[in-house]
Amino acid sequence: MRLTVVGGGSTYTPELIDGFARLRDTLPVEELVLVDPSEERLELVGGLARRILARQGHPGTIVTTNDLDRAVEGADAVLLQLRVGGQAAREQDETWPLECGCVGQETTGAGGLAKALRTVPVVLDVAERVRRTNPDAWIIDFTNPVGIVTRALLQAGHKAVGLCNVAIGLQRKFAALLGVAPADVHLDHVGLNHLTWETGVRLHGPEGEDVLPRLLAGHGDTIAADLRLPRPLLDRLGLVPSYYLRYFYAHDEVVRELRAKPSRASEVAEMERRLLSLYADPALDEKPELLAKRGGAYYSEAAVDLAAALLTGTGSPYQVVNTRNDGTLPFLPDDAVIEVQAAVSRKGPTPLPVTPLDPLCAGLTAQVTAYEDLALRAALHGGRDRVFKALLAHPLIGQFAYAEQLTDRLIAHNREYLAWA
Structure with a gap:
């Protein structure tokens, strides 16, 4: 090989x-x-x-x-x-x-x-x-x-x-907290790359017992500290967000932190x-x-x-991958790329069915998917207007004045890599 x-x-x-x-x-x-x-x-x-x-x-x-x-x-x-x-x-x-x-x-x-x-x-x-x-x-x-x-x-x-290594990292952390082998932990992992939630943590496969409530009750402080998010947020959500969700759930706090230290x-x-x-x-x-x-x-x-x-055709039967949506999340286009548990074989990945997402998660997922579509158009075809629209669509930006300023800065700092600029 x-x-x-x-x-x-x-x-x-x-x-x-x-x-x-x-x-x-x-x-x-x-x-x-x-x-x-x-x-x-x-x-x-x-x-x-x-x-x-x-x-x-x-x-x-x-x-x-x-x-x-x-x-x-x-x-x-x-x-x-x-x-x-x-x-x-x-x-x-x-x-x-x-x-x-x-x-x-x-x-x-x-x-x-x-x-x-x-x-x-x-x-x-x-x-x-x-x-x-x-x-x-x-x-x-x-x-x-x-x-x-x-x-x-x-x-x-x-x-x-x-x-991406986010899911396998969470699997290992949850296994350690539960005192079981990593292979015994199956994540109900759903969303987009760097925009995911664990809606369930199951023992011994996708049909196993969901121990997420037990994890949050017994280890919520530890999990929240790892994510650098407040424990009450996890309790109210009833799920575990990726640590990348901190950029969304605590945006202004993160900006202050980033400004105060080396990159x-x-x-x-x-x-x-x-x-x-x-x-x-x-x-x-x-x-x-x-x-x-x-x-x-x-x-x-x-x-x-x-x-x-x-x-x-060997390896774990179920793995978290980024692949075509194809109806897995019905509120997204089929050609959107989602990050979910999938059955993986020589034919490729087949996403497992997922529990319908709470509107809080589904709405953000849909908005970031729209941004990713616009971002890909900008990457493939170039043009200041396409860059601007992608920035305006992103929920971390979303304001005309910011999108205008960021468009100019992005192009100025990346001109040597942009064939159209």
Whole structure:
């Protein structure tokens, strides 16, 4: 089996390699190709990847290249974890929206739109190269904003599934609180990427006992603290929102916090410098502890599980993925991309039925879906007016004056990445 990682020079990659090594019985990878435009990063990350496999006795081969066409040729699956513009662009995404009093974040709001505009054309180019060389390959997208990027891939007719680590992280936390194995916890996880709610937490599969009320009663303070949301909010909702909902439920508080401290991008950039220095040590043959602070926890487990289901029909029978709605949420268009539990096989994901969403959640989901549709149009066709309409539609913006100012700032900070600007 041959897998390709686009953005293989990412400091995330050793987490992925560690998962491939540990879970070799689930996904027997023979060759893993890391492709990245940075030869320096490839050398450091590729070297550590080989040492990790050797330490764990994995017989697979690591190939590094900056030739994308060579990298995807013959691949059974292609994992996308690229970042157009690097941490420098992320730094901008997180700062200029704050000038207008709006959340500065790389996956939602104005910063998330900027990332989508930079990313969608690049991802579609990669996908076309995959289709030319190996049309049967699956594309697994971990690149943010996952919902918009996956929708672009699916609308273009690619065999694509979106993946996020939020659900698997919550599964692991809930399992620890309940004192059970993670595999015994099934989430009734529903919404859009980075806009989801756990409407149930079931033991032993989708038909199992719903223990969410017990979790909230016994561990509500712990869960609320992890989400940085008030405990009374969780009690009144009767469900667990993703921590990304804090940008919506506590917008002004978050803006004040972001203005008062260095950006997350600057923290991550410094962390990446330290990680790359560690990766250069020829004695290092395991992922360093610092990597856990980088983000992407449990990404490797989720990626291996999904790839195994798509390529071999093994792995967990139910997984949280980003895929076409196709009537699952009846108030959304069929071609919307939703994030839900699905039965995953070689044929791809099939969303499980979901309990009708409370209007509080359904309304926000519908509004953000409309924004994502407008954002994708802007990414595909360009134009200031399309950017403005997407910003005006976003519930974190929604005002004419803000949308006008943010449109000008977005274009000014991203002109080099926008072919139409």
